[in-house]
Amino acid sequence: MSRAARKTFLIGDKTPVFFRFAHGPVENPILFAQFSDVNPMEESLFDWAEEHRRYDVVFSPYVPKDEREWRREHLKLSFAVMLWEMILKDDTRLNGIIEWNEGTKRAYVRPFPKNRLSSMDFERGEGKIYYPHFMFPSRRIENYRLTSFDAKTAASLYIREEICRKMECYPLALRVETDDMGKIREILEPTNLLSEMWYLFFLAFSGKVKLRRCSVCGKWENMEGHRKTWSKHPNCANYQRVKRARQKKRAEERP
Numbered sequence: 001m002s003r004a005a006r007k008t009f010l011i012g013d014k015t016p017v018f019f020r021f022a023h024g025p026v027e028n029p030i031l032f033a034q035f036s037d038v039n040p041m042e043e044s045l046f047d048w049a050e051e052h053r054r055y056d057v058v059f060s061p062y063v064p065k066d067e068r069e070w071r072r073e074h075l076k077l078s079f080a081v082m083l084w085e086m087i088l089k090d091d092t093r094l095n096g097i098i099e100w101n102e103g104t105k106r107a108y109v110r111p112f113p114k115n116r117l118s119s120m121d122f123e124r125g126e127g128k129i130y131y132p133h134f135m136f137p138s139r140r141i142e143n144y145r146l147t148s149f150d151a152k153t154a155a156s157l158y159i160r161e162e163i164c165r166k167m168e169c170y171p172l173a174l175r176v177e178t179d180d181m182g183k184i185r186e187i188l189e190p191t192n193l194l195s196e197m198w199y200l201f202f203l204a205f206s207g208k209v210k211l212r213r214c215s216v217c218g219k220w221e222n223m224e225g226h227r228k229t230w231s232k233h234p235n236c237a238n239y240q241r242v243k244r245a246r247q248k249k250r251a252e253e254r255p
C-alpha cells in the first residue's frame with residue numbers, strides 16, 4: 001500500500017463513530033436488556049436468538065450453537081445487566097452478591113441465574129447469599145484492590161471486565177466508508193448477535209443510550225424521544241387508571 005493510500009484510512013479525533021448493522025441502522029438499542037429479561041424456563045433462548053439474528057455472515061470463531069450454549073451466554077449477560085440495574089437503584093443486595101475477602105482485599109462474584117434472586121436469603125451468613133459454591137465458580141474481580149469494600153464500585157468493575165471479555169470473544173468489525181461529501185467515516189459493525197448485545201450493553205452502561213423500565217408492566221423502554229420524567233407506557237398508564245377507577249367503584253358499592 002502506498003503512503004497516500006494508507007493516509008485515507010486515518011481517522012481524525014473529531015470524526016464521529018457510527019454504530020450500525022451490516023444491513024442498516026440500529027433499530028433496537030435495548031435488545032440486550034430485553035434478552036436479559038427472557039426467562040429460560042419459559043422460553044427457548046435459541047429460538048429467541050434465531051428470531052433476532054440479522055447476520056448471514058458470522059465472522060467470530062465462536063457462536064452459541066444450541067440451547068445449552070445460549071443459556072450459558074444468557075446467564076452472563078443477564079447477570080451483568082442485573083448488577084447494573086442494582087447499581088442504578090442503590091440495591092443493598094449487592095453487598096450480598098459481591099464477596100469481599102478482607103485478608104487479600106479482593107472482591108469476588110459468582111454469576112447466577114436472575115430468577116434465583118427472589119429465593120435467596122440475604123440475611124444468612126453475614127449478609128452473604130447462600131447457594132452451593134460448587135455450582136458457580138467464583139470469579140475474582142481483577143484490578144480491585146482497595147483498602148475498603150464498596151459493592152457498587154466492585155460490581156461496576158466486574159461489568160467493565162465482563163464487557164471487555166465478551167467483546168474479545170465477539171468483536172465489532174470496522175468498516176470505513178465515504179459519505180456523499182467524500183468524507184471518510186468509520187462504522188462499527190457487530191459480527192454477530194452477541195457482539196451486538198454486549199456492545200449495546202456497553203452503550204447503556206456508559207450512559208450513551210438511556211433506557212428505563214416501565215413502572216407498570218416492567219418492560220424496558222428506550223428513553224430516546226421521551227421526556228426525562230417518563231415512567232410508564234401510555235397504554236400501561238391507561239390500564240392503571242381504568243383499574244383504579246374500577247377498584248374505587250367497587251369499594252363505593254360495597255355496603
Ligand SMILES: [Zn+2]
Nearest residue numbers: 214217233236
Ligand atoms: Zn408498560
